[in-house]
Amino acid sequence: MDLTHSPADEKFRGKARAWLDAHVPRTPLPSLETAEGFAAHRAWEAELAADHWSVVSWPERYGGRDAGLLGRLVFEEEYWAAGAPGRVGQNGISLLAPTLFEYGTREQRARVLPPMATGEVVWAQAWSEPEAGSDLAALSSRAVRTDGGWLLNGQKTWSSRAAFADRAFGLFRSEPGTARPHQGLTYLMFDLRAPGVTVRPIGRLDGKPAFAELFLDDVFVPDEDVIGEPGQGWRIAMSTAGEERGLTLRAPGRFLASAARLRDLWRDRGSPEHARAGVADALIGARAYQLFTYAAASRVLDGDRLGPETSMNKLFWSELDLALHETALDLLGPEGELADGTWAEGYVFSLAGPVYAGTNEIQRDIVAERLLGLPKGRR
Amino acid sequence: MRFLLDADQRAFAGSLHAMLTAADTPAVIRDWSRGDHASGRALWSRIAGAGVFALAVPEEYGGLGPRPVELAVACIELGRHAVPGPLAETVGAAVLLGGPPLAERFLPGLAAGTDLATVAAPGSHAVDGDAASVRLSPAPGGLYLSTQAPGPVRRSLDPARRLTPLAPGGELLTPAPPYDRALTWIRLATAAQALGVGLALLDRTVAYVRQRTQFGVPVGSFQAVKHRLADARTALEFARPLLFGAAVSLRPADVAAAKLTACEAAYRTARTALHLHGAIGYTAEYGLSLWLTRARALRSAWGTPEECRELVLAEGL
Numbered sequence: 001m002d003l004t005h006s007p008a009d010e011k012f013r014g015k016a017r018a019w020l021d022a023h024v025p026r027t028p029l030p031s032l033e034t035a036e037g038f039a040a041h042r043a044w045e046a047e048l049a050a051d052h053w054s055v056v057s058w059p060e061r062y063g064g065r066d067a068g069l070l071g072r073l074v075f076e077e078e079y080w081a082a083g084a085p086g087r088v089g090q091n092g093i094s095l096l097a098p099t100l101f102e103y104g105t106r107e108q109r110a111r112v113l114p115p116m117a118t119g120e121v122v123w124a125q126a127w128s129e130p131e132a133g134s135d136l137a138a139l140s141s142r143a144v145r146t147d148g149g150w151l152l153n154g155q156k157t158w159s160s161r162a163a164f165a166d167r168a169f170g171l172f173r174s175e176p177g178t179a180r181p182h183q184g185l186t187y188l189m190f191d192l193r194a195p196g197v198t199v200r201p202i203g204r205l206d207g208k209p210a211f212a213e214l215f216l217d218d219v220f221v222p223d224e225d226v227i228g229e230p231g232q233g234w235r236i237a238m239s240t241a242g243e244e245r246g247l248t249l250r251a252p253g254r255f256l257a258s259a260a261r262l263r264d265l266w267r268d269r270g271s272p273e274h275a276r277a278g279v280a281d282a283l284i285g286a287r288a289y290q291l292f293t294y295a296a297a298s299r300v301l302d303g304d305r306l307g308p309e310t311s312m313n314k315l316f317w318s319e320l321d322l323a324l325h326e327t328a329l330d331l332l333g334p335e336g337e338l339a340d341g342t343w344a345e346g347y348v349f350s351l352a353g354p355v356y357a358g359t360n361e362i363q364r365d366i367v368a369e370r371l372l373g374l375p376k377g378r379r
Numbered sequence: 380m381r382f383l384l385d386a387d388q389r390a391f392a393g394s395l396h397a398m399l400t401a402a403d404t405p406a407v408i409r410d411w412s413r414g415d416h417a418s419g420r421a422l423w424s425r426i427a428g429a430g431v432f433a434l435a436v437p438e439e440y441g442g443l444g445p446r447p448v449e450l451a452v453a454c455i456e457l458g459r460h461a462v463p464g465p466l467a468e469t470v471g472a473a474v475l476l477g478g479p480p481l482a483e484r485f486l487p488g489l490a491a492g493t494d495l496a497t498v499a500a501p502g503s504h505a506v507d508g509d510a511a512s513v514r515l516s517p518a519p520g521g522l523y524l525s526t527q528a529p530g531p532v533r534r535s536l537d538p539a540r541r542l543t544p545l546a547p548g549g550e551l552l553t554p555a556p557p558y559d560r561a562l563t564w565i566r567l568a569t570a571a572q573a574l575g576v577g578l579a580l581l582d583r584t585v586a587y588v589r590q591r592t593q594f595g596v597p598v599g600s601f602q603a604v605k606h607r608l609a610d611a612r613t614a615l616e617f618a619r620p621l622l623f624g625a626a627v628s629l630r631p632a633d634v635a636a637a638k639l640t641a642c643e644a645a646y647r648t649a650r651t652a653l654h655l656h657g658a659i660g661y662t663a664e665y666g667l668s669l670w671l672t673r674a675r676a677l678r679s680a681w682g683t684p685e686e687c688r689e690l691v692l693a694e695g696l
Contacts, residue, residue, distance in 0.1 A: 001388075001448045002381045003627050009380070070380055263692070280688035284621070284636045287696040291620030294382040302383070312613040361602070367612055368605035372585050377600030 003294065005074060012067060013074045019053060020082035029085045031345055033208035038122075038164040041088035045119025055093055055117045062109065063117030069247070069297045076251035077290075083257070091161055092116045092123030094249050096169050099187070103228040103236050111224075112189070124162035124192065126170030126214055127237075129155060134362050134379070136171075137182040137234065141216060143172035149222040150174070152190060155215055160356070162212035163201035167191050171233045185233035189225040196220070206339060206348045247297065247306065249357060250317045252290035255324070258346070259286040262328050265343075269331050278327030285320040292316070308370035311363035318353030318360060325350045382620070384452065392452045395429060399460035405666045411463035412538035416510045419463050420495075426462065427492020429453075435473040435564060440486035442473075447564070447626040451571040455622075458575025461669045463539040465497040465507040466572060467681065471565035472496030472515055475522055475556045485513060498565070499545045500681065504533065508543030515552075516545050522556035523549040537672035559631065565681050566634045570622050570641040573677045577615045577645030580652040580670045584608065588655055598655070607651045614644035632694035639687035642678040649674035 005013070029044065030037035048054035049063055057072035058064025067075060087093065097116060100109050115121040132139035141154025152172055162168060168190055175184030192199055196219040201209035228236045259282040266272070266279045292313065296306060325347040329336035338344060354360040361379075368374045384392075402422055411419040426432070434450040436442025444450070450470065457466055469489055475498065476485040488494035496513035499505040508514050508529030516523045529543035585608060588599030598604050618641040625637040649671045653660045660667050678684070 001384065001623055001627050003624060005380050263695075276692065277685075277688055280691045283691055283696055284640060285617075287624070287633075287636060288617045288621050288640060291382065291624045292617055294380065295620050298381050298383045301381075309616070312609075312616055315609075315613050316617055361606065364606040364609035365602070367609035368599075372581075372605075372608055372612060374585065374589065374599040374605050374608065375597050377596065377602065377605075379602065 003291075005070065009070055009074050012071050013078055016053070016056075016075050016078040017082070019051060020078055020084060023047060023051075024082045024084045028083075031208060032086050032088050033163075033204070033210040035164060038088060038161075041085055042119045042122060044085050045087070045089050045122075049118040054089065054119070055097070055113075058097070058113065058117065062113040069300060073252065073293065073297060077253035077256060080251065080253040080257035081260070088122055088161065089116060089119050090249075091125050091165075092121070095125060096123055096189075099169075099227060099236060099239065102239060103187075107224065108227070121167055122161065122165045124159050124165035124168040124212075126156040126159050126162070126168040126190075128158045130157055133158075134359050137180075137185075139171060139173060139185070141170075141172050142176070143174040143186050143188060143221070143230075145174075146220070149220055150186070150188065150226070152188070152196075152216045152219040152221060155213065157213045158202070158211050158356075159214055160211045162192060162199055162214060163209040165192060168214065169227075171237050174230050174233075182234040184231050185237075186230045187227040187233035187236045188221050189227065190216075190219055190221045194219050194221075204348065205351060206344075247293060247300070247310075249314075250321075252286065252293045255282075255286040255289055255317065255320055258321070258324055259283045262324055262331075265328060265331055272331070275327055275331050278323065278330070282320070282324040282327060285316070285324070289313075289317055289320060308366050311358075311366040312371075314357060315360055315363050315367070318350075321346075321350040321353050382623070384448075384623075388449060388452050391449060392456055395426075395431070395453055395456040396459065398425065398429065399456060399462065402460070404460040404462055405669055408461055408463050408539045408669050411510075411541075414509060414532065414541065419510070422462065423464055423495065424492040426453075426457070427490070431457070432469060432473070432492055433490040435470045436486045436490040437477065437482075440477075440482045441490045442486065447567060447629055448623060450564075451567060451622055451626040454568045454571030455575040455578070458572030458673075459579045461539070461576060461579065461673050463507075465495055465505075465511055467565045467568035468497045468506055468511070469495055470568045471498050471561040472513055474561040474564045475515060475517070475558070476513075476552070477557070478553075481552055489513070497543075498561070504542035505529065505545050506543075506680075507541050508532075508545060509541055514545055516547070516549065517556060517558050517561075518547070520551065521554035522552045522558075523547075524552050525549045535672075535676055537676040539669065539673070540676050562681065563629055563631050563634050566638045567622075567625060567629075569677055569681050570618075570625070570634070570638040573638075573641040573645040573674065574615060574618055574622055576670050576673050576677065577611070577618075577641070577648040580645070580648045580667070580674065581608065581611050581615060583667060583670070584611075584648075584652040584655050591657075604655055607655065611644070611648040611651045614640075614647055618644045630694070632690045632696055635682060635687035635690035636696055638682050639684050639691075642674075643684065645674040646678045 029040040032041040052065050055064045056067040056075045129139045143150040171185045174186040178184035196217040198215040200213045202211050204210040262282050328343040407418045431453045433442040434444045434446045473489050495511040497505040497511035498515045514525035525545045526549040527546045533542045535542050591598050621637040621640050625633040659665050
């Protein structure tokens with residue numbers, strides 16, 4: 001049980017802090033869920049990447065620093081503590097890149113990762129469909145073999161960032177009529193500006209186009225943009241889903257920074273009694289999540305793979321984030337209603353947490369069935 | 380940075396678990412609750428033989444410590460088996476009495492398990508004063524050793540915790556005991572026990588809902604049942620790293636956060652366990668009650684949720 005970072009990681013922390021001190025914008029960027037804000041956040045990704053700070057755990061040849069898993073966690077602590085902007089490249093970096101590192105070809109990694117690291121290509125995810133949400137394997141968008149590649153047809157929805165992103169990745173049914181629905185799916189990358197793609201932005205709760213519907217009409221995807229073997233998409237995607245819920249989607253540093261801001265807000269407002277428990281619980285929850293993540297990272301470094309326990313992770317951070325923001329709005333009193341207030345954007349975002357990346361009910365089913373060994377039943 | 384138990388620590392937990400499983404602790408707990416301490420003392424000396432109490436005692440006084448991580452490991456297992464007796468208090472006594480000349484006098488007996496110790500929280504009862512030979516009262520003037528027989532036992536919601544008022548005064552042992560440090564260790568041991576209690580409640584309830592059928596299927600196949608158990612598991616698993624983080628740092632705020640979180644998780648699990656067992660869980664005869672009542676008692680002992688939050692807010696994490 002050792003919670004001390006290595007001298008190398010502490011030195012790395014110091015370098016990250018110095019760079020962030022010098023570069024983090026003094027005034028917050030506009031919301032990344034708007035055209036203007038998306039462009040500003042993309043420029044910020046380029047600024048990060050120019051000094052190799054956008055993907056610190058990646059190999060240097062793809063734009064990283066080989067900082068390792070612990071280095072990445074250290075960087076994220078510094079990043080969010082510095083009040084740095086949200087990461088518009090998040091979906092690609094946290095979801096697609098780990099899949100490419102595990103299942104992609106060298107050619108795919110060399111082609112896809114560097115422009116992802118610079119923000120030149122921003123990725124959206126294309127999982128859900130109108131009739132395939134929690135039951136993702138019920139998806140019906142099709143990939144049909146054609147000369148040199150595949151033709152995509154169908155509809156995807158709730159595609160985060162797709163209103164302004166460049167490319168997307170997702171699952172498509174390439175073998176209809178398989179015995180089980182999660183067979184015969186293929187994992188593909190495609191261009192959101194390719195002929196046949198129609199992107200219709202959807203306003204989230206506050207009206208900002210944070211996600212979109214995608215209509216696909218004979219969209220050509222070359223073979224080089226298939227990840228892994230055709231037909232094996234479910235297994236590959238589920239490994240991505242594990243990463244998403246597990247270590248990479250929501251860095252502990254993010255909640256540590258939010259909880260510290262909440263504590264400051266509470267003190268600024270005269271430490272009111274009604275919010276005392278909420279503030280303390282946010283500080284404790286963020287610390288618990290940080291330590292849980294360090295334990296998981298230690299296991300990964302020991303050579304273990306993360307399994308269904310990552311579902312607990314998603315349950316925990318999504319509920320922590322929501323409770324933390326609700327406490328903040330309560331502290332703000334009547335100001336808490338203001339849509340342009342400093343906590344409003346985070347609050348609206350936190351409301352989606354229990355739904356995206358696999359609803360919390362799906363996560364509880366996974367915990368109950370795979371960790372506790374309870375029998376499967378009707379959902 | 381390697382935030383995991385090592386192989387020796389895991390083996391220590393495993394051997395305690397095996398020993399306590401074989402010891403039929405429910406029968407021991409029932410005896411203890413009636414004031415019959417013989418079987419509990421026998422178990423206590425076996426636990427001491429495994430080195431548990433020595434973990435809070437420095438080597439020069441017959442101990443192996445201080446080893447807070449191993450102590451947390453051990454207390455989880457003791458909580459898992461709802462071992463009766465003043466565990467956290469004996470740990471706290473070892474800290475209160477940890478300097479010369481008191482250490483020579485008291486610590487060897489505590490480490491060996493021949494002496495049980497209890498500590499009365501200021502203004503409160505001592506747990507198991509009728510079983511403890513070392514009864515300590517921290518007071519404004521210093522640390523007193525009670526020289527009178529403890530007052531009559533008052534019943535706790537947990538029958539195995541026999542609450543005894545201590546008469547004021549007695550022998551003044553030291554005018555300036557390390558009370559804050561002792562409290563930190565007591566809270567750490569309490570948090571670890573609570574986590575173990577919660578883990579046991581979860582295991583028992585999972586086993587129950589797998590075999591109990593209604594409407595022709597195991598009730599554990601219903602989402603309303605599954606999801607409560609998933610939440611219990613999640614709450615317990617996020618208390619665990621706080622506990623071990625607190626054992627590593629021994630900062631009072633870290634320990635308070637662990638105490639609050641472990642006790643809340645255990646109590647929430649107790650409520651879930653009670654509900655999912657249906658009426659059988661609500662009976663004194665059924666063994667579940669031994670853990671249910673412990674979870675509630677530990678939540679209030681040595682730092683209420685509000686006191687723990689106060690420390691977290693004052694000192695930060």
